Amino acid sequence: MSDKRLYKSxxxxxxxxxxxxxxxxxxxxxxxxxxxxxxxxCLSAGTGIIAYIIAAIIIPS
Incomplete structure (x- = not known):
């Protein structure tokens, strides 16, 4: 099992x-x-912006 974790760069x-x-x-x-x-x-009428903001909040540094 890999010990790979998702963090903000x-x-x-x-x-x-x-x-x-x-x-x-x-x-x-x-x-x-x-x-x-x-x-x-662009294709999702701005949903990507909301997804980015949520990701910026929940993904640890």
């Missing part, structure tokens, strides 16, 4: 480090996660 951050933390967790480029998040936000 303290290195790859733009606003709160949520996308950087997800990228580090998945071992992918943070730019891909940010691009996917922007596309999700």
């Amino acid at each position: 303290s290195v790859n951050y733009m606003i709160c480090g949520v996308c950087g933390g997800i990228a580090e967790y998945l071992a992918v480029d943070p730019t891909l996660i940010r691009l996917a998040w922007v596309i999700f936000t």
